[in-house]
Amino acid sequence: MSVTAAKGFTAAGIAAGIKENGNPDLALVVNTGPRLAAAGVFTSNRVKAAPVLWSEQVLKGGLVSAVVLNSGGANACTGPQGFQDTHATAEKAAEVLSLNAGEVAVASTGLIGVTLPMDKLLPGVEKAAAELSAHGGEKAAIAIKTTDSVHKTAVVTRDGWTVGGMAKGAGMLAPGLATMLVVLTTDADLDADILDKALRDATRVTFDRVDSDGCMSTNDTVLLLASGAAEVTPEYAEFAEAVREVCDDLGRQLIGDAEGASKxxxxxxxxxxxxxxxxxxxxxxxxxxxxxxxxxxxxxxxxxxxxxxxxxxxxxxxxxxxxxxxxxxxxxxxxxxxxxxxxxxxxxxxxxxxxxxxxxxxxxxxxxxxxxxxxxxxxxxxx
Amino acid sequence: MSVTAAKGFTAAGIAAGIKENGNPDLALVVNTGPRLAAAGVFTSNRVKAAPVLWSEQVLKGGLVSAVVLNSGGANACTGPQGFQDTHATAEKAAEVLSLNAGEVAVASTGLIGVTLPMDKLLPGVEKAAAELSAHGGEKAAIAIKTTDSVHKTAVVTRDGWTVGGMAKGAGMLAPGLATMLVVLTTDADLDADILDKALRDATRVTFDRVDSDGCMSTNDTVLLLASGAAEVTPEYAEFAEAVREVCDDLGRQLIGDAEGASKxxxxxxxxxxxxxxxxxxxxxxxxxxxxxxxxxxxxxxxxxxxxxxxxxxxxxxxxxxxxxxxxxxxxxxxxxxxxxxxxxxxxxxxxxxxxxxxxxxxxxxxxxxxxxxxxxxxxxxxx
Incomplete structure (x- = not known):
C-alpha cells in the first residue's frame, strides 16, 4: 500500500521529536530506480513556504531521488532562516543516502511562522534513513498526519504496473490544491514530461476541486515519482487514468476527514x-x-x-x-x-x-x- | 431620529401578521415634499428578489413618493407570482395614499423561496397608512428587523438640513451591499442626480466594505429620498460627507449586531x-x-x-x-x-x-x- 506499493521505492516514518507530543512526524521516501523521474504540483498561494520554494527548484530537473516530509511545523513565513533549514534538511538526506541534495525534495506541514527544531529534525533524517524499507509506506503516511484523524493511502494496479500514494490534509483544503502533502509513486517506466502531464491532468479535476473551507495553504505539494522498476511503459491514457483514480480516491478521503465536518x-x-x-x-x-x-x-x-x-x-x-x-x-x-x-x-x-x-x-x-x-x-x- | 428626523417625511411601523410571532413586520415611509427626488442602490446579485426588480424600475424615474418595506419574507425566487405580489403592494400603497404606483418603491427581507401572505400584507399597508406620523421613524426601523437584536438608526444635522436613516441587517452581510434594507432621508433641496452621486460615493466606501460572512443577498436595497422641506441646497461635498457619515454609522451598527459574532x-x-x-x-x-x-x-x-x-x-x-x-x-x-x-x-x-x-x-x-x-x-x- 501507500508509496511502497509500486516496486522500486522504500519509505520510513518515525518520531523525530518535532511534535511535542512524541507522535510520528518525519517521513522519508526513496526512489531506488532504475529510473528517477518525477513531477510536482505546488500551491498557487503567492506566500510560499520555504520547502515549496526549494522543491519547485528541485522538480525543474525532473529528477527526484528522495523526499523528506515533516509534520509539526510548516516552515512558512520563516524568512531566510527557514530556507536555510530546508536546504540543510536536503543536504542531510543527501549525505546519509549518498545522493545529490539537488535531487531531494522537501515538504513540511504544521503551524505557520515558527522555525523548525533542526536539532531534532536532522538526527530524525538519519534515523529514518536507517529504517527505510519496501514495506515502510504505511508508517510514512502516518508520520505526515497533522490534525488528520486517519492516515490516507490509495493504490491502483494495472497490467504489471502500479500507482500508489499517501496524502495528509484535514483543513485549509482549497483550490490551487487543498492544504495537502501528497506523494504518489509508480513503477511504470515513464519520463518526467509524461509524469508532469498526467499529474496536472489529474490534479486539475481532483485535488483542485476539493474545497473544504475556501482557505489556500502556503505548503501544498503533490509529487509523482517513477522508478521504472516494473519495466513496463503503459499507454498515456491508461496511465493518466490510473493517476486520476488514485488522486480522486485520496481527495475523497481528505474531504471525508475534514476538520469538524459532519457532511x-x-x-x-x-x-x-x-x-x-x-x-x-x-x-x-x-x-x-x-x-x-x-x-x-x-x-x-x-x-x-x-x-x-x-x-x-x-x-x-x-x-x-x-x-x-x-x-x-x-x-x-x-x-x-x-x-x-x-x-x-x-x-x-x-x-x-x-x-x-x-x-x-x-x-x-x-x-x-x-x-x-x-x-x-x-x-x-x-x- | 431615523427616517423622520428630516422634515417632509412621515413613517409608520406595524404588525401586519406576516411574521407568525406577531412582531412588527411592515413599515411605510412617505415623502410629503415639496420635492420627491430619490436615488437607489441595489444588490449586485444576479438572482434578484421581485421587490428589487420592481424598485430598480421605479428609481429610474428619480422620483419616489413612498416606500413599503416588509420583514417576514424576502419574496425572492418566487417566480411571476412574486413579481405580481410586489406590484399589488405598490398599487395598494398608491391607492390608500392617492399616489401613482410607479412612485412607490418596495423592499422585502426574510426567507427566500416563499411567497408573501398577501391577505395580511395588503390590509397591513392600509393600517400603516392610517398610522403615518412625523414621529414614526423609530417604529418603522423596528418593523424591518429580522434576526437583528436591535433596530438601527442614525442622524446627521448640518446648518439647517438633516440626513437621517434606518437600516436592518444581521447576517448575509457582504459586498455589492450587505444583506440590508436601508432608507435614508434628507430635507435638503437636491435633485435626483446629486442624490445618486452622493449615495454611490457613500455606499462604495461604507456598506460595500462591510463583509460579515461573504454571502451576498438577493434583496439588498439602499434608498435616499429628498423632500426639499428644509429649503436649503447644500454644497455637494458637504452633503456627500453627511450621507457618508450616516452610512458609516449604520454600517458599523450592522457589523456590531452580526449574527453570532463576538468580535x-x-x-x-x-x-x-x-x-x-x-x-x-x-x-x-x-x-x-x-x-x-x-x-x-x-x-x-x-x-x-x-x-x-x-x-x-x-x-x-x-x-x-x-x-x-x-x-x-x-x-x-x-x-x-x-x-x-x-x-x-x-x-x-x-x-x-x-x-x-x-x-x-x-x-x-x-x-x-x-x-x-x-x-x-x-x-x-x-x-
Whole structure:
C-alpha cells in the first residue's frame, strides 16, 4: 500500500521529536530506480513556504531521488532562516543516502511562522534513513498526519504496473490544491514530461476541486515519482487514468476527514456554457457559509444555492435555474419546485445538483458543511 | 431620529401578521415634499428578489413618493407570482395614499423561496397608512428587523438640513451591499442626480466594505429620498460627507449586531499600489474562515493573514509584507516580528493592519469572527 506499493521505492516514518507530543512526524521516501523521474504540483498561494520554494527548484530537473516530509511545523513565513533549514534538511538526506541534495525534495506541514527544531529534525533524517524499507509506506503516511484523524493511502494496479500514494490534509483544503502533502509513486517506466502531464491532468479535476473551507495553504505539494522498476511503459491514457483514480480516491478521503465536518457535500454543476463557468458556480456554492451551515442543520435550503449562483459571472438566466438536493428538484425555473420535505438529509453525503440550463458542460466540487466543531478546532489552538 | 428626523417625511411601523410571532413586520415611509427626488442602490446579485426588480424600475424615474418595506419574507425566487405580489403592494400603497404606483418603491427581507401572505400584507399597508406620523421613524426601523437584536438608526444635522436613516441587517452581510434594507432621508433641496452621486460615493466606501460572512443577498436595497422641506441646497461635498457619515454609522451598527459574532474586525490595508488592490486584499483577509475562527479564539494568528494575502493578485513582495494586530507588528518582512503575546485580544474590536509596502493607497473592510453561535443561528432554522 501507500508509496511502497509500486516496486522500486522504500519509505520510513518515525518520531523525530518535532511534535511535542512524541507522535510520528518525519517521513522519508526513496526512489531506488532504475529510473528517477518525477513531477510536482505546488500551491498557487503567492506566500510560499520555504520547502515549496526549494522543491519547485528541485522538480525543474525532473529528477527526484528522495523526499523528506515533516509534520509539526510548516516552515512558512520563516524568512531566510527557514530556507536555510530546508536546504540543510536536503543536504542531510543527501549525505546519509549518498545522493545529490539537488535531487531531494522537501515538504513540511504544521503551524505557520515558527522555525523548525533542526536539532531534532536532522538526527530524525538519519534515523529514518536507517529504517527505510519496501514495506515502510504505511508508517510514512502516518508520520505526515497533522490534525488528520486517519492516515490516507490509495493504490491502483494495472497490467504489471502500479500507482500508489499517501496524502495528509484535514483543513485549509482549497483550490490551487487543498492544504495537502501528497506523494504518489509508480513503477511504470515513464519520463518526467509524461509524469508532469498526467499529474496536472489529474490534479486539475481532483485535488483542485476539493474545497473544504475556501482557505489556500502556503505548503501544498503533490509529487509523482517513477522508478521504472516494473519495466513496463503503459499507454498515456491508461496511465493518466490510473493517476486520476488514485488522486480522486485520496481527495475523497481528505474531504471525508475534514476538520469538524459532519457532511461531505458533492456540488455537481450541469448544463453550463463552459467548464470554467461550471467550476466558478461550483466553488461559489461550495464556499457559501450560510448554505454550509444550513446543510449542517439538514436544511435543504435551496434559496442559499441560488443566492450563491447569483454572485458569479457564469452564463445563466435566473428564471431557468434548477436545483436538486439529494435528487429532489426543490427549485425549478428559479422558483419553488418539488416539496423540500421530500429531501432525505440523514446521511453524511449530500449531493447538490445545479442545472444552469445554458450548455452541456459540467464540473464537480467537493466541500464540507460548516460546524461548531470546525470553529472549535480552529479557534481553540494555533494551527 | 431615523427616517423622520428630516422634515417632509412621515413613517409608520406595524404588525401586519406576516411574521407568525406577531412582531412588527411592515413599515411605510412617505415623502410629503415639496420635492420627491430619490436615488437607489441595489444588490449586485444576479438572482434578484421581485421587490428589487420592481424598485430598480421605479428609481429610474428619480422620483419616489413612498416606500413599503416588509420583514417576514424576502419574496425572492418566487417566480411571476412574486413579481405580481410586489406590484399589488405598490398599487395598494398608491391607492390608500392617492399616489401613482410607479412612485412607490418596495423592499422585502426574510426567507427566500416563499411567497408573501398577501391577505395580511395588503390590509397591513392600509393600517400603516392610517398610522403615518412625523414621529414614526423609530417604529418603522423596528418593523424591518429580522434576526437583528436591535433596530438601527442614525442622524446627521448640518446648518439647517438633516440626513437621517434606518437600516436592518444581521447576517448575509457582504459586498455589492450587505444583506440590508436601508432608507435614508434628507430635507435638503437636491435633485435626483446629486442624490445618486452622493449615495454611490457613500455606499462604495461604507456598506460595500462591510463583509460579515461573504454571502451576498438577493434583496439588498439602499434608498435616499429628498423632500426639499428644509429649503436649503447644500454644497455637494458637504452633503456627500453627511450621507457618508450616516452610512458609516449604520454600517458599523450592522457589523456590531452580526449574527453570532463576538468580535468586530477592522481590516486596514495600507501602502497598496492601488485602492482596488487594497480592497481585494482586505476582502480576502475578511473572508478567511480559518483566520475568523482564530480571532474568535483570541489567537493573533498572523500566518493566516499572510496566507489570505497570498491568494490575491495584488502587487506585493512576500518578503516585504508587514502585519499588525491591535497595533503590535507580529509579522515583519514576511516573517516573525514582535512577540505575539504582546497582542491584547480581550476587546470586541480587533484591528488588523496589513502593510503591502507597494504604494500609498488604503482601504478598510469590516468583518466579524466565525463562531459556533453563527453556525447555530444559521443551521437551526431556515432563514
Amino acid at each position: 461531505d457535500i458533492k456540488v455537481e454543476v450541469v448544463n453550463a456554457a463552459s467548464e470554467a463557468d461550471a467550476v466558478e458556480v461550483g466553488r461559489s456554492i461550495a464556499r457559501n457559509n450560510l448554505l454550509k451551515c444550513a446543510l449542517h442543520g439538514e436544511d435543504p435550503n435551496w434559496g442559499r444555492v441560488l443566492s450563491a449562483i447569483g454572485t458569479t459571472s457564469a452564463a445563466f438566466d435566473p428564471n431557468r435555474l434548477n436545483v436538486a438536493i439529494n435528487g429532489v428538484w426543490v427549485c425549478k425555473n428559479g422558483s419553488v419546485g418539488e416539496d423540500r420535505d421530500l429531501v432525505d438529509m440523514r446521511y453524511r453525503e449530500v449531493v447538490i445538483t445545479a442545472d444552469l440550463a445554458a450548455g452541456d458542460q459540467t464540473a464537480t466540487i467537493w466541500t464540507n458543511d460548516l460546524t461548531a466543531d470546525y470553529v472549535h478546532e480552529n479557534s481553540a489552538y494555533s494551527s | 468586530d474586525i477592522k481590516v486596514e490595508v495600507v501602502n497598496a499600489a492601488s485602492e482596488a488592490d487594497a480592497v481585494e486584499v482586505g476582502r480576502s483577509i475578511a473572508r478567511n474562515n480559518l483566520l475568523k475562527c482564530a480571532l474568535h479564539g483570541e489567537d493573533p494568528n498572523w500566518g493566516r493573514v499572510l496566507s489570505a494575502i497570498g491568494t490575491t493578485s495584488a502587487a506585493f513582495d512576500p518578503n516585504r509584507l508587514n502585519v499588525a494586530i491591535n497595533g503590535v507588528w507580529v509579522c515583519k518582512n514576511g516573517s516573525v516580528g514582535e512577540d505575539r503575546d504582546l497582542v491584547d485580544m480581550r476587546y470586541r474590536e480587533v484591528v488588523i493592519t496589513a502593510d503591502l509596502a507597494a504604494g500609498d493607497q488604503t482601504a478598510t473592510i469590516w468583518t466579524n469572527d466565525l463562531t459556533a453561535d453563527y453556525v447555530h443561528e444559521n443551521s437551526a432554522y431556515s432563514s
